[in-house]
Amino acid sequence: MDEVLLAYMRAPRSYTGEDVVELHCHGSRAGLREMLRLAVHAGARPAERGEFTLRAFLAGRLDLAQAEAVVDAVQARTPAALSLAVEQLGGGLSAAVRAVRRELLEVLAQLEATIDFSEDDVPDPPPEPLLEQLARGRAQIDGLLATARAGQIMREGVRIALVGRPNAGKSSLLNALLQSERAIVTPIAGTTRDVIEEAIDLEGIPAVIADTAGISESHDPIERLGVARSRAAVTAADVVALIVDGSVPLAAGDSALASEVRRRSTRDMDGGEEAGAANGGAAIVVLNKSDLPLCVSPTEAGSLLPGAAVVAVSALAGSGLDDLRHALARTALAGQPAAHATHGATVVASARHRDALERARHAVADAAAALAERRVADVVCTDLRVALNALGEVTGDSVTEALLSEIFGRFCIGK
Ligand SMILES: Nc1nc2c(ncn2[C@@H]2O[C@H](COP(=O)(O)OP(=O)(O)OP(=O)(O)O)[C@@H](O)[C@H]2O)c(=O)[nH]1
Ligand SMILES: [Mg+2]
Structure with missing residues (x-):
């Protein structure tokens, strides 16, 4: 049915410590299905989840922490997360x-x-x-x-929500960070209606970044639904980036939104770790459109969220993005040294x-x-x-x- 490669590994020098035969075939669905059918017909049975590693553990080839590192190595989303898993796999x-x-x-x-x-x-x-x-x-x-704190963040990653008033440049910023035209950008307020999520590598931290609908009091039923989703994204996020349009004066909407973000931080602290977010209410302020004459000073922007970092960027010109990535990573780790910084x-x-x-x-x-x-x-x-x-x-x-x-x-x- 196929031409295959067969590898025979004799006990105890195999992954599980038992005699193992591996068949490597060409990988078409039809070929795989037929090969499985023939193997089962000849007396084999499908493996359970994790059965090979469980057998390796029971045979003493790996201890439990090493066995768990196998999953982490398979699921690692950044090179830094992978190197953590490999270190644990090494014992x-x-x-x-x-x-x-x-x-x-x-x-x-x-x-x-x-x-x-x-x-x-x-x-x-x-x-x-x-x-x-x-x-x-x-x-x-x-x-x-x-x-442990930094380690868990490196392994499990963080959720980041970009929030702000309509037209602040959230979608432009998402695109700039991803270096692709992922989200629709227009000069019309209320362009984004739904939450758009993408994975990024944030200085080694596996992050999921969410672009949200601009939050405003709208009468458009679709926009209102989008705003509800934006609020849910704020609640679910480990780090909130409040995007402010620096080319126009601060408006009531900015402070209203800032107080929603602040309320979330106090609530998370009360709720402790169970509140969901790994890092109780962390947030930063992003002063966007800094390529234009600024109407908002960094101090003024910072007063929206006292204690939070303020980063000036231009999503359009692509400036300040490294600072932004760095501020997000630092905020996610909340002062903990990055796990991969202490190499090995x-x-x-x-x-x-x-x-x-x-x-x-x-x-x-x-x-x-x-x-x-x-x-x-x-x-x-x-x-x-x-x-x-x-x-x-x-x-x-x-x-x-x-x-x-x-x-x-x-x-x-x-x-
Ligand atoms: N000059 C300048 N314009 C920008 C910058 N970032 C975004 N814009 C412009 O601002 C407008 C709105 O940008 P979007 O990225 O769609 O803004 P948004 O916050 O996603 O808006 P909503 O989805 O409607 O909430 C667009 O015309 C962008 O080109 C920037 O850094 N500088
Ligand atoms: Mg948008």
Whole structure:
């Protein structure tokens, strides 16, 4: 039916650690379907989602953090996100977590020795060296957690909404950033009626940028629907860019819109992380049309959103765009160093890992407090086991069946 390439990889030197045969065919739909039919007829069955990587994990070829990095590598949207995934695939994160585990295991072993031999009157090990070791472990966990915010942004990306009054130049700015005529631009106010979303690489951060309908009190039913969508985009965005037309004086509409954006920031802070946006209400002001004589000063524009960065650009001339990209990236990261700036460093990029590390940090703190108060060794050991288990969830040294099927269920078939 086809001429194919056949690769035979013998156990244990294959991805899964088992005997593996791969057939590479020409890739037409008809050919693939026929090949699958013949394979199934000969006794094969289709793989489950993530089954190959699950088998590799069960065979000890990869640990859990490495296995998860396979999906991240497949789904990476920017070179920087890919290099984070590849670093994790190489075992960087796992090695860092195992180093902490070793510290804690040593403390646990020493404390358990005192429990086992307590009847023989073995004196308690002096707590100071043990406390120091726990402090070291905790500092290592803190070091990892410090990378988590930026890591998650690099992995999951951010949503950016361009909002502003009609004709401020939002669509022109989207086109300038994409370097393509994606959105319709006209001198007529109310050109954009629907939200237009496109992916861009923002200094390594995978971002989705949304051009929205200009917000105004319109009587046109279509425009009103567009405005409702613009407001929804503001709510969903991690970063809002308020676009101001600098060639005309500020109008009531600019301040009304600014206060909507500000309301969103206070609401997000109240709601904490659950409010959706990864970065509570971050926003910048973009002073557009700076190729024309400006009627609005940067200070005046900045007073719309106190504390926000102000960038002067010209969507038409293409000036200030690097500054704009930089301001958006910095605002998205909220002062965190970009994960890829610390090249080759270990970065915590998934919420699952961050959650496990936070639980480990709490348990280590509890253990240290109990030890400092010279509580019975049993109490300290219990806290340490909680910490070890949490760390083991990252590497897969301690995981439940349910967690495994949840993680591998996110894979695509054939990975
Ligand atoms: N001189 C100058 N004109 C600009 C600039 N940016 C946009 N314009 C013009 O301003 C007008 C409106 O631009 P759009 O990009 O359609 O504005 P918009 O904010 O998307 O407008 P709506 O979709 O109606 O809300 C067009 O005539 C653009 O050519 C700029 O930087 N300088
Ligand atoms: Mg538009």
